[in-house]
Amino acid sequence: MEDEVILLNFWLSPYGMRVRIALEEKGIKYENRVEDFSNKSSLLLQMNPIHKKIPVVIHNGKPICESLVTIEYIDEVWNHQSPLLPSDPYQRSQARFWANYIDTKIYVHGCHQILEN
Structure with a gap:
């Protein structure tokens, strides 16, 4: 079974860009969902109820928030390919x-x- 990875993001966000680079570097297939800051999706509000901001990676239904935390998570979970650190x-x-x-x-x-x- 392949992992389901969704990235809640905004194309201009440097923090989102950081996560996208990590996902691409690792060769991880993911769905990129662009958020509208003036009308945040219910998924974003549900997955990041504390800060209500992007980026959020949803890995098999579980949210990972904050870009540096997310990059460390990506590096640990997909540790068999292209180490980031x-x-x-x-x-x-x-x-x-x-x-x-x-x-x-x-x-x-x-x-x-x-x-x-």
Whole structure:
């Protein structure tokens, strides 16, 4: 039986893009469902009731939320192909550091600057 993977996403989202890249890199077949932020689907609200935002991966009916958490999940579940993180613990910590840096310093800071202008 093949896994059912659905990605709730928005095409411009850098966080959704990150998850799409991970799924593609692993060669995982998935259904991409584009969300409308002004009219969120009942599926999105059901699968991510806390934050009510994308991306959400639904794997065999179970939701995985937050892009970095989702990427780690993808790497652990489909661990037999194309590892996303280095095997060395130190190198893995460095990759996680830079992913967090991009999230907190570039995306967040950049978004605030755009909104202020």
